[in-house]
Amino acid sequence: MTTLNKEQIQTLVGLIVTTESDQITCDDCFGQIGEFAEHALNGRELSDGMKIIQQHLQQCPCCKGEYEALIEALREVEFQA
Amino acid sequence: MSTVNHDQWVERLKSDGNIRDEAIQELRDILLRGLTATCRNRYGNKVSPEDVVQDALLKVLDKIDTFEGRSKFTTWAMTIAVRIAISEMRRKHFQDISMNDMLSDSMRFEPEAAPDPTFGQDEHKAGVMAKLRELIEISLTDKQRDAVHSLLNGMPVEVFAEKTGSNRNAVYKLVHDARVKLKQGFEQAGYEAEDINTLFA
Numbered sequence: 001m002t003t004l005n006k007e008q009i010q011t012l013v014g015l016i017v018t019t020e021s022d023q024i025t026c027d028d029c030f031g032q033i034g035e036f037a038e039h040a041l042n043g044r045e046l047s048d049g050m051k052i053i054q055q056h057l058q059q060c061p062c063c064k065g066e067y068e069a070l071i072e073a074l075r076e077v078e079f080q081a
Numbered sequence: 082m083s084t085v086n087h088d089q090w091v092e093r094l095k096s097d098g099n100i101r102d103e104a105i106q107e108l109r110d111i112l113l114r115g116l117t118a119t120c121r122n123r124y125g126n127k128v129s130p131e132d133v134v135q136d137a138l139l140k141v142l143d144k145i146d147t148f149e150g151r152s153k154f155t156t157w158a159m160t161i162a163v164r165i166a167i168s169e170m171r172r173k174h175f176q177d178i179s180m181n182d183m184l185s186d187s188m189r190f191e192p193e194a195a196p197d198p199t200f201g202q203d204e205h206k207a208g209v210m211a212k213l214r215e216l217i218e219i220s221l222t223d224k225q226r227d228a229v230h231s232l233l234n235g236m237p238v239e240v241f242a243e244k245t246g247s248n249r250n251a252v253y254k255l256v257h258d259a260r261v262k263l264k265q266g267f268e269q270a271g272y273e274a275e276d277i278n279t280l281f282a
Contacts, residue, residue, distance in 0.1 A: 061238075
């Protein structure tokens, strides 16, 4: 059997205890991530629809990584409202 | 960022001749700047932004009729470009790693009893570890164990999906369902999430 090291166990425990319901898929998230990023960059309050995206990002490391990369790219091109 | 509004972007990119060429060049420059930031220091710098930007432009032009105006046009285009770049970075980063490497010899995996002196010594923590081991063994399917194990080895669900002939949405749901099962298992055994988190912080 494979064993997990301390870091992996901590990651797994973190994933377990932070698990919440998620109503959307990664594709759904991708369809709205641009709008969500603009909300974040402009400091706008999140609508209920945008909160669902936020919840998915908290649950999905893959989408979160892409979102962080997008924010970095938008900041680089001097995103303005 | 360009001050051209999104209707103008679409109109220019769908026109002919110089207007279209100039719009494409302008968009290319914007995407390249963003991608240069994105590709820096991610997944070992194995992807060049110049290599990605052409694919991104082609995809943006191909999908231009699906743009709904929910965000700025350039944000929408950047979203597509970044997705292509990150996918390519992940694919290259994991291209030489087989699923066998990720899963070792196991269809099961077992938390190590005492990886270092600070682990597994406390009775309560040992109880949580035993419960975690039990839940992994009993509650999860083989596919869920494989997906979770790959995730813990750093493999994004997107890459796992590609290597197993599945799709990203399905693998994400597989992992999420596994997390829900493990969380519910702890709760049913009387463990509070906050307590567990404190133990392993």
